[in-house]
Amino acid sequence: MVTINNLYLALKNYTAEEILALSRAEKDPRKRIRLLAVSLFLEGHNRTEVTKRLKVARASVNAWVSKYLTYGLKGLDAKRNKGRDSYLTTKQKQQLIEYIEAQSMRTSGGRLTGDAILKYIQLQFNVDYHPNAIYKLLDTLNFSWITSRSMHxxxxxxxxxxxxxxxxxxxxLNIxxxxxxxxxxxxxxDEARFGQxxxxxxxxxxKGTRPRAVRQQQFEYVHFFGAVCPETGETEAIIAPYLSKDIMRQHLSLIAKRTKxxxxxxxxxDGAGWHTNDIAxxxxxxxxxxxxxxxxxLNPVEQVWSWLRQRHLANxxxxxxxxxxxxCSIAWNSFISDTKRVMSLCRRDWARMTKY
Incomplete structure (x- = not known):
């Protein structure tokens, strides 16, 4: 039942002309009809007249006007279709999530395909999914097809x-x-090798193309020694033709001189062969x-190497x-030109010093 107060609140902010203007701007054709019906009603037309002019059912006009008078313009919004009920129960979905996560973390290698997930659902739950629908299910479960990271x-x-x-x-213990x-x-x-x-x-x-990038077969390369201090954004680097303890000491010497x-x-x-305990x-x-x-x-410099390759040195x-x-020099100078970038990319919460 619509009370007088509700009717007053619903009508006091909008005139028939204003709602008509809203209907003209509305992109949803179904909601546009609802707005037109309410606009005609507010102009003084009775519901039978509105039904004839818009050629819609009388029950629909009654419902639209009633919802507008009760809830205002929000009452004219379409209800969201909840879609078809899922074939899997909540418990079955949780089991499927645990299975996929376990497969993605296994150390024996391999990868789980959509076809394998389809067969798992058939065997475990006796439910048949269309091959295309399985990917929609994975999306609703918050899974996506992403690139994995390597692990020894x-x-x-x-x-x-x-x-x-x-x-x-x-x-x-070390200071x-x-x-x-x-x-x-x-x-x-850390160190990385860049070359031909x-x-x-x-x-x-x-879209639809796959450009070719030249991949050389020669053997010229350099060894890049890089170091970052995430808290201050300071960096030090050396480019050398080979790896050795002497060059490692030179790199540490630059860091020692940079330390206030x-x-x-x-x-x-890391524990590379030239990272012996006596170099410091x-x-x-x-x-x-x-x-x-x-x-x-655990070493954020690995991400720095990836940044250099993706933006400057690959292809x-x-x-x-x-x-x-x-x-390599141009790439490194580009990276360290933004101190905030160095800090955000390399900072690790577990490596931040606090009073013990």
Whole structure:
């Protein structure tokens, strides 16, 4: 039942002309008819006249006018179609989610296809899905077909988690006792090789095409030593023709010189053969900490290499060594030109120093 107060609230803000103007601007044809019906009603036409003029059912006009008088313009919005009920129950969907997640995390390799998921549903739940519908189901379950990241077979997730938990304590054990954590700068260091046998990557092109990118077969390359301090955005780099402990010491020397008086640098690196424990012995303001074995994802410099390749170095041809050095220098200078980018890309919460 519509009360006088509701009728007053519904009619006080809109005139027939205003609702008519709304109907002209409405893109949904069904809602446009509802607005026209209400506009005619507000002009003084009775519901029978509105029915004849718009050639719609009397019951529809009654419903539209009633909803407008009760709820205002919102009452004329179409109800969202909830669609067909899912073939799977909530419990079955949860089982399917757990199965897909377990398959995506397995260490034995392989990949789960839409056809394999279709067969799993048939065997487990005795439900048949059309091959095209299976991908809509996966979308509703918040799954997508994405590129995976590589993982070494010997990698230990437990060791990585333990490293993150004790990193601050490990830092304390590797710095002089007189240095407080508030005076420690955490650096991440790594090396990468760039050269003529270059990688290819995605690029913008017309849909339906697949452009070719030159992939050289020569063997000229350089070794890129890079280091970043995520808290300050400072960086240091060396490009060399080979890997050695001497070049590694030169790189650490640059970091030590960059470290401000009264502060101490802790350089996190992997366990490469030239990353021996004695390479930092000559530096009084610098210490090193080794990452767990087979754990490149703990080192944000790996993402820096990816950034350089995707934006500057992939899909490229190089004349020789000097050309590679020039290209790497331009790419690195482009990356470090934005300090905020360095900080946001390389910062890791587990590596931020707080008072113990």
């Amino acid at each position: 077979p010997k990698q230990s997730a437990e060791a990585q988690m333990a490293f993150k938990k004790v990193f601050q304590l490990e830092t304390i 002089p006792g007189s240095v407080g954590l508030d005076r420690v700068d955490i650096w991440f260091q 046998q270059n990688s290819t990557t995605r690029l913008w092109a017309r 008086p009264g502060r101490h640098a802790v350089v996190v690196m 012995d000559e530096f009084i303001n610098l210490s090193i900490i080794k990452l767990p074995p087979y754990s490149p994802e 490229r041809s190089f004349k020789g060594y000097e050309d590679i050095v020039d290209a």
